[in-house]
Amino acid sequence: MNEPMVVIRFDGNGRVYLPGDILSGEYRLESFTFGQIRAVEISVLWFTEGKGDEDMAVHEFQRLSADDGDWIDPSRPGRFSVVLPNSPLSYDGALLKIRWCVRVRVFPRKGKQVVGQRVFTLGMNYCSASAG
Amino acid sequence: MSRTFRIYEKKRGDRRTGSGAIAGLGEAVFFGLFFLIGCVGLVAILAALIIPQWRANNEFVETTCVVRAKTLAETRGDDGLLYRPEITIEYRVDGMPRQSTGYDICGTYSNDRDAQLAALDQFDVGGQYRCWYDPLDPEKVALVRGYSAWTWLLLIVPGSFLLIGGVGFVYRAWHWGKSAERRSATGASPIRLRPGHAEANGRSAFPAIPSPGDITNSPGTTLQFRLPTRRSDATRLVLVVGVCLCWNAVAAVLVVDVVHRFVSGKPNWLETAVVAPLALAGLGLIYASFRQLLIATGIGPTLLEISDHPLHPSGKYEVFLSQAGRLRFKSIKLSLVATEEVRYRQGTDTRTESRCVCQKSLFQRDHFEINSHEPLEARCDLELPPETMHSFKSANNSLEWSLVVDGKVAGWPDYQRAFPVVIYPGKPEEAAR
Numbered sequence: 001m002n003e004p005m006v007v008i009r010f011d012g013n014g015r016v017y018l019p020g021d022i023l024s025g026e027y028r029l030e031s032f033t034f035g036q037i038r039a040v041e042i043s044v045l046w047f048t049e050g051k052g053d054e055d056m057a058v059h060e061f062q063r064l065s066a067d068d069g070d071w072i073d074p075s076r077p078g079r080f081s082v083v084l085p086n087s088p089l090s091y092d093g094a095l096l097k098i099r100w101c102v103r104v105r106v107f108p109r110k111g112k113q114v115v116g117q118r119v120f121t122l123g124m125n126y127c128s129a130s131a132g
Numbered sequence: 133m134s135r136t137f138r139i140y141e142k143k144r145g146d147r148r149t150g151s152g153a154i155a156g157l158g159e160a161v162f163f164g165l166f167f168l169i170g171c172v173g174l175v176a177i178l179a180a181l182i183i184p185q186w187r188a189n190n191e192f193v194e195t196t197c198v199v200r201a202k203t204l205a206e207t208r209g210d211d212g213l214l215y216r217p218e219i220t221i222e223y224r225v226d227g228m229p230r231q232s233t234g235y236d237i238c239g240t241y242s243n244d245r246d247a248q249l250a251a252l253d254q255f256d257v258g259g260q261y262r263c264w265y266d267p268l269d270p271e272k273v274a275l276v277r278g279y280s281a282w283t284w285l286l287l288i289v290p291g292s293f294l295l296i297g298g299v300g301f302v303y304r305a306w307h308w309g310k311s312a313e314r315r316s317a318t319g320a321s322p323i324r325l326r327p328g329h330a331e332a333n334g335r336s337a338f339p340a341i342p343s344p345g346d347i348t349n350s351p352g353t354t355l356q357f358r359l360p361t362r363r364s365d366a367t368r369l370v371l372v373v374g375v376c377l378c379w380n381a382v383a384a385v386l387v388v389d390v391v392h393r394f395v396s397g398k399p400n401w402l403e404t405a406v407v408a409p410l411a412l413a414g415l416g417l418i419y420a421s422f423r424q425l426l427i428a429t430g431i432g433p434t435l436l437e438i439s440d441h442p443l444h445p446s447g448k449y450e451v452f453l454s455q456a457g458r459l460r461f462k463s464i465k466l467s468l469v470a471t472e473e474v475r476y477r478q479g480t481d482t483r484t485e486s487r488c489v490c491q492k493s494l495f496q497r498d499h500f501e502i503n504s505h506e507p508l509e510a511r512c513d514l515e516l517p518p519e520t521m522h523s524f525k526s527a528n529n530s531l532e533w534s535l536v537v538d539g540k541v542a543g544w545p546d547y548q549r550a551f552p553v554v555i556y557p558g559k560p561e562e563a564a565r
Contacts, residue, residue, distance in 0.1 A: 057526070
């Protein structure tokens with residue numbers, strides 16, 4: 001039996017978006033069985049990488065909980081759609097990087113959480129060399 | 133193999149290699165124990181001190197008694213002998229004679245012998261006094277009543293345990309089983325990342341970009357806005373002088389001791405080796421203080437004004453620079469500078485590192501003089517390339533833009549004054565819409 005995993009796909013296979021664009025796509029919960037999942041969280045967020053401690057903020061968050069009566073069917077892909085904000089834009093700096101991603105976190109009834117994440121670029125992926 | 137046994141190991145900041153669940157449970161147990169200790173302490177103080185005092189004040193029955201004997205009782209405490217008055221009295225309960233010994237209801241001892249003797253001297257053997265007995269247990273008597281202030285002060289100890297333990301436990305319990313995303317989304321996270329100006333609905337139109345409010349609240353005389361400095365020379369001077377005084381006060385005591393040993397013919401070379409670098413650092417701080425004093429008092433104010441703010445990529449702006457004073461400049465330079473600043477924890481230390489990632493020269497003039505009547509006044513253009521990254525600020529990371537004036541003055545220390553600006557993403561016309 002395969003390891004449970006989350007596959008995320010963006011519509012149009014796009015990876016670069018501008019502020020105000022609609023980011024949409026779907027996620028598939030693979031190798032999960034019906035009733036095995038307690039909750040699924042879908043987040044569109046940014047986080048920092050680099051030398052500093054990680055900061056993150058969620059732009060859009062949705063939680064589906066089987067215990068609260070939400071229908072979670074792993075055989076059918078879930079969809080997401082969100083209008084992207086004005087900032088912060090993706091950035092590749094010397095000490096600091098800003099990344100955007102869609103993250104899907106699955107809480108099975110038994111066992112460890114399964115997390116799938118797909119990074120995208122908001123803006124033109126600025127880097128420190130082009131900071132000015 | 134070592135990975136198997138790595139239960140809770142801290143790497144850097146909040147990143148951990150061990151089990152988050154076990155770490156959370158450990159913290160919950162830790163704070164729970166704190167709370168429990170606070171509860172036990174509170175109950176003990178209530179039972180031993182506060183409730184007996186309240187009962188003596190409100191429920192005890194008043195009567196008269198005759199003092200039959202008195203003595204100053206002693207007991208040995210951690211810090212030596214402790215004392216309290218012990219007075220044997222006779223009194224009547226429902227017509228029946230009784231004899232008991234006591235003074236205050238708590239029976240607390242004190243190390244202040246004179247005060248306890250003075251309290252004892254207020255009662256004479258054979259004299260008649262008011263007393264109060266417990267109707268539930270008439271053997272319990274009090275010759276004085278009231279509340280002592282230190283009893284209430286004592287509540288600070290269990291109160292602190294209750295507060296720290298309670299808040300920590302509730303915080304941990306609230307976060308139990310919640311993902312970082314959920315905590316961030318519901319605002320229950322310690323990560324506070326919305327420093328931008330908030331809209332009415334609570335979400336910023338430009339998240340993670342600092343508000344330009346502090347920069348645009350000062351109108352200019354030549355251009356629209358006068359920019360504030362990041363830290364004024366006076367503030368820097370106060371800081372440097374403060375550190376210098378504290379450091380040198382400690383260093384002076386040590387140096388005096390070292391010198392004293394040398395003078396008395398018993399030099400301590402190890403102490404000398406330790407104190408010498410401290411004293412040198414103190415001299416360095418004195419030099420830095422004088423240098424800062426010269427910059428703050430000798431070099432006149434630098435004013436910078438800008439035609440518009442906040443800035444946007446592809447935007448064109450005018451900058452006005454004014455430098456006052458009576459100085460002979462080797463050079464003065466105005467640049468647009470981007471600095472990344474990050475903060476990270478290593479163990480119990482929090483460190484900050486910054487790096488200049490972009491510097492664009494806007495104006496430079498070499499070898500000239502200014503006097504008090506004719507300050508340097510210069511205008512220059514600032515055009516931001518379309519690929520300029522916007523300002524960014526989160527809890528531990530930031531990208532800050534500033535206009536920086538670097539001055540080299542003959543006979544004076546070099547100086548640098550920075551004026552932060554905020555760059556927003558998008559073109560100016562988009563922002564206007």
